[in-house]
Amino acid sequence: MGVKGEDAEATAALSDSVIITQLDKIVSWGRKYSFFLYPFITACCGMEFMSVAGPRYDIDRFGAALPRFSPRQADLMMVVGTISHKQAPILVKVYNQMTEPKWVYAYGACTVSGGMYDNYATVQGIDTLIPVDIYVPGCPPRPEMVLDGLIKLQEKVVRERHVKETKGVSPVGEADDRIVT
């Protein structure tokens, strides 16, 4: 983005006394390295999630270690494991309760597409319920894949701009009872 005409003069005049930067860049830098996870763990992928969080793969290296079990304090919802239709309203409710900005990480084949459970009881991909930011397939995905997915999500967060940030409530289900101040 080049600066022309009067803007260039103004920039030159102010360059000694004013630091011009983009708030977006700083904010997304902070967000990128500070995911507070909400572990929504329902099934066997949870074992692999423990491995990712544990000493061997250590998700804390990327600044995403702190699990907050209150959705108000979480940024990144890790949906780990099969979501049945009975579980779906709970998932939507927790998503609606999360405060902005929020991201969703579909962890494992079941969350991506229903996986091998192609039947009446299982949600065929959580993106039918809530917006998903990153899909990591695998049954279960290897920890390396999960970390790669996290790095890709960080790159995505850097590209996001403020105007687009609010995700709002889920398009399905009832809106959460909340006052936004």
Place this chain on the structure above:
Amino acid sequence: MGIAEMIETIVKIGFIIGLTIGFFAPMLAWVERKQSAVMQDRIGANRADFFGFTVIGLLHSLADAIKLIFKEDFIPRGAERALHTLAPVIAVIPSLIAFAVIPFGGKYTLWGHEVNLVIADLDVGVLYVFAISSLATYGVVIAGWASNNNWSLLGGLRASAQMFSYEVAMGLTVIGLIMFYQSLSMVDIVAKQDNFFHWGIIWHWPAFVLFLACAVAENKRVPFDAPEAEAELVAGYFTEYSGMKFVMFWTAEFIEMVTIAGLCVALFFGGHHVPFITDAELAGGFSFLGPNVSNLVAMLIGVGVFIFKLVALLILQMTIRWTMPRFRYDQIMKLGWKMILPLSLTWIFIVGVGILTGVMPSP
């Protein structure tokens, strides 16, 4: 109050606020993260960089702060809006103002002006600390009640019961020390620990163990974190808090840690005193610099020694936090009322007998 004293007080308040909020609160957030990583054989946060410099993960605290400032500020429906907003403030303030009576150095004469390195030299400093620490309960209870959430309320109730129980025991653990030093003033107590063999820890180490246990329980950190037990209460009394308000509760916790460490240093570890060297000897050692500069050097060494002891006790508290599992709630109550309280009463009796018979020579 003259202008010089006014400036002196403002500088001291600035120093304490800078030390607690400015330095120790973000540093402890980093230490908590990094120490847990080291103790669990992990690497820990190390990716946040600034032009390629990661500064051993220190920038993650900055990233957290930036993110939390720009996080949505949330108030649930049906919440008591004013109190919901006020509660984090009420939680932070007492932990900060308790530091006012903790001496972080001795008395020094600099260029004809006597500097006493404590913000408020109260005659009843120890009582003041207990009075203020019981105020901290309000922030937690109000947060729990104003959130209009069952888990918050339960967390708040647990926190209030726990803090009141341990306040009783904590007050009693210090009685023996007050009898020994025959003063309620923190400045006097520190001054009487000039001799290494009069340090609180030498004569009163059982009281120190009990005091530290009570203090950690007051601070509601692991192993006494039943008020925010994730497995039972989601996040306890701050379940409905997001962004900076939620972090203010954590900041309060960290500042309380510093205050606890400061209290332990002042009561048990001789404050700013270097073992086996009195203040006069320390200043005398630099007498070739002239009386004023030698006093200044002694003052700086004293403050440095105080901070060194503070850091050692903070690391001890961190290690306790990452070593212990959480107590069950009834176990916390039993420990407080049935073990620590009788033990501290017994200790008062022992100290009384010791002072009467002359076994414990009161300084």
